[in-house]
Amino acid sequence: MLSRTADHLYWMARYTERAENTARMLDVNVQTALLPQSAHAAEQGWRAMLGISELLDAFDHKYGLMTARDVLDFMVRDPDNPSSIASCIGQARENARAVRGTLTTEVWETHNATWLELQNKLSGKLLEQDPSQFFEWVKYRSHLSRGVTIGTMLKDEAFHFIRLGTFLERADNTARILDVKFHGADHSAFADVQADEEAQHDFYYWAAILRSVSGFEIYRKVYRDVITPERVAELLMLRADMPRSLLACMEDVVGNLAQVRNDASADTERFAGKLHADLKFAKIDEILAAGLHDYLTQFLERIYELGNRLSRDFLVPLA
Structure with missing residues (x-):
């Protein structure tokens, strides 16, 4: 297999998994932010999450003040953040498109549909109205991608590079x-x-x-x-x-x-x-x-x- 093909498959899987896990990490903070705690403790929770994701400096440079709304915006839709959910789903789709001939039709269409649906989710204000529901949708699309990959692709080198990335x-x-x-x-x-x-x-x-x-x-x-x-x-x-x-x-x-x-x-x-x-x-x-x-x-x-x-x-x- 060409190294560039393997690279696209590997990073397609990594970006898909990263979007899901970013959603999981954000969901933890959204849920725990509902617990009784001081404003300082809540801010430290968001700072810890950004710090462990190695994004604290980038966030501070862009926003300055730490608010839950800005953190969610930065981690979900910010195109300048390469680890945001929107960036990850976009990169997963671009990597899938680059090796369209290596993937089954079902795998490609799943990635493409996820990217298209994401635009509707973000413009429809689901994130602001019910962030947990949005994160569940991100997880579901990742599960779907993984299941379609396992269920339709030949268990060859392409499959194993996808699984390595995951x-x-x-x-x-x-x-x-x-x-x-x-x-x-x-x-x-x-x-x-x-x-x-x-x-x-x-x-x-x-x-x-x-x-x-x-x-x-x-x-x-x-x-x-x-x-x-x-x-x-x-x-x-x-x-x-x-x-x-x-x-x-x-x-x-x-x-x-x-x-x-x-x-x-x-x-x-x-x-x-x-x-x-x-x-x-x-x-x-x-x-x-x-x-x-x-x-x-x-x-x-x-x-x-x-x-x-x-x-x-x-x-x-x-x-």
Whole structure:
């Protein structure tokens, strides 16, 4: 397969997944903003989300003051923000169009229809009237794209590059969604004895986190007990049977990488395999003792490096 074709397929999948996960992250903040809290705490929540997405400087440069409305506008429709939902859906469509002949008709039409429907959603003011409904629509379109891909495409190299992009992006974003809670905090927060109000606030926060990754019902099924930060972290990081966990994502990255290996990819496979093994044999209490934020920061750095290695070995090298 031509490296440029693989590159378009890989980034089509990454941008689609990024749009979905941006919607999930925003939905967490919209839900938690409804909880009783000071204006300062609400602002810090938005700042943490922008910070963990590495967009805080860009937002401050453009808007200055931090308001929920401006953050939503910046993260959803701003064409100057390459990670906004509108930009991601547009880039996914452009990458799909570039390799139209490699995709099935159903996959192309799904991406094209998503882009067209997005214009109607944004002009129809759905975001301002019911942001959660808009985010559900973004998630649904991503699910549809993924399902059509699995259900209609030949399981060849093109398919595996699409899946590589999907799971690498999902691992990155699951780590970011989890880290929003701990951005700038240390692991001692787990050990602190909280007041009733704070404990109640945390319950709703963690419930929102779980729902944002479609994990609330899974949590209840697995643990059958009260929601605790330790178990949420374990579910989203170390459980291979949780579809959006870091371990599950890395298992799929390693599996798809093995299907497209070439003469230059041995070191990249080894790098991905080590990252997978570190998650597979880790214990959540050891991660928390060392500091969850530090662990996730290191994980994000390694995912970034893995993406660079994939680009070097298979795709159009990043500038």
